[in-house]
Amino acid sequence: MLAVDLSREGLLHDRKVVRRAGGERRSNWVQGAGEHLPLQDRSVVATVLLGNLVCMAARDGEKFLREVARVTRPGGDLIVDFCPAVGAVQDFLFTISQNRRLPRVLRDPEFYLVDQVLRTGFQPFAPERWSRWEFSFYTAREARAMLARVGFRVGDSMAVAPLAAFQPDVARIALRDPRTWRNLLELEERAGREPEVHSTGQGFVMAARRR
Numbered sequence: 001m002l003a004v005d006l007s008r009e010g011l012l013h014d015r016k017v018v019r020r021a022g023g024e025r026r027s028n029w030v031q032g033a034g035e036h037l038p039l040q041d042r043s044v045v046a047t048v049l050l051g052n053l054v055c056m057a058a059r060d061g062e063k064f065l066r067e068v069a070r071v072t073r074p075g076g077d078l079i080v081d082f083c084p085a086v087g088a089v090q091d092f093l094f095t096i097s098q099n100r101r102l103p104r105v106l107r108d109p110e111f112y113l114v115d116q117v118l119r120t121g122f123q124p125f126a127p128e129r130w131s132r133w134e135f136s137f138y139t140a141r142e143a144r145a146m147l148a149r150v151g152f153r154v155g156d157s158m159a160v161a162p163l164a165a166f167q168p169d170v171a172r173i174a175l176r177d178p179r180t181w182r183n184l185l186e187l188e189e190r191a192g193r194e195p196e197v198h199s200t201g202q203g204f205v206m207a208a209r210r211r
Contacts, residue, residue, distance in 0.1 A: 001027045002044070004037060034064045042073040049080040052203070054143075058136050062146050069151040069210060076210040078152055081160070083203045085137040140204055152208035160203045 005011045011029045018027050032038045034053060047068055057064040068078065096102050138146070144154050 002030060002039075003027060004030045004032050004034070004039075006031070006033050035060050035067055037067050037071050039071040041070055044071045044076060045073060046077040047072060047079070049078070050205075052081060052083045052135075054080060055083045055136050055138065061136050061138070062150065065146060065152075066150040072210040074210050078147075078208045078210070079205065080143075080147075080208070081203055081205045082138045082140075082143045083135075084139055140206075143204075143206060147206065147208050151211050153211055154206050154208045157204055157206045160205060 003011065003014055005014070008031055011031060015027070015029055030038055034049075034057060049068070054061045054064055065080075072078065093102060093105070096105055140157060144157075147154055
């Protein structure tokens with residue numbers, strides 16, 4: 001197993017976890033950026049990219065995947081996850097429902113600048129101290145097209161934590177003020193909610209094979 005991470009601290013943490021599991025002797029640790037992998041062409045059999053790494057590459061998301069394709073041999077496998085905008089917004093709604101701020105947000109969505117989140121990639125988790133994350137959202141259709149452009153063929157995909165998992169918590173609070181339902185539906189629609197589509201989830205995972 002080869003682990004690549006931009007953060008030295010991240011590598012040290014992961015190494016401790018693997019050591020406790022007894023797998024350190026079969027592991028190699030390399031510090032490097034995903035957009036410039038320190039690996040030879042076609043030297044990797046299978047790659048796992050979890051933790052929204054492609055999304056965190058922001059405008060370089062496709063460049064990141066192209067680099068992964070470069071080091072993956074034909075027939076090699078890729079497991080990768082993505083975050084859609086609707087997932088980030090819904091997770092935010094669920095989070096603030098735990099600290100009883102949801103009614104205020106649903107009565108006045110612009111208070112938390114949700115439109116700005118969808119347009120610019122600003123993250124909604126700490127609205128009182130805005131900071132810029134280099135982050136991009138992808139729909140399932142966009143992710144599939146991007147993987148095809150860099151040389152992968154998607155074989156399967158799966159939604160993770162669909163919206164329905166959060167709805168009871170959001171609904172219980174929203175019921176106290178019927179006006180909030182209209183705002184909630186509008187927020188989800190603006191975030192790209194499409195029933196029966198993978199992008200309605202908190203995120204989605206795709207399995208692909210190098211052509």
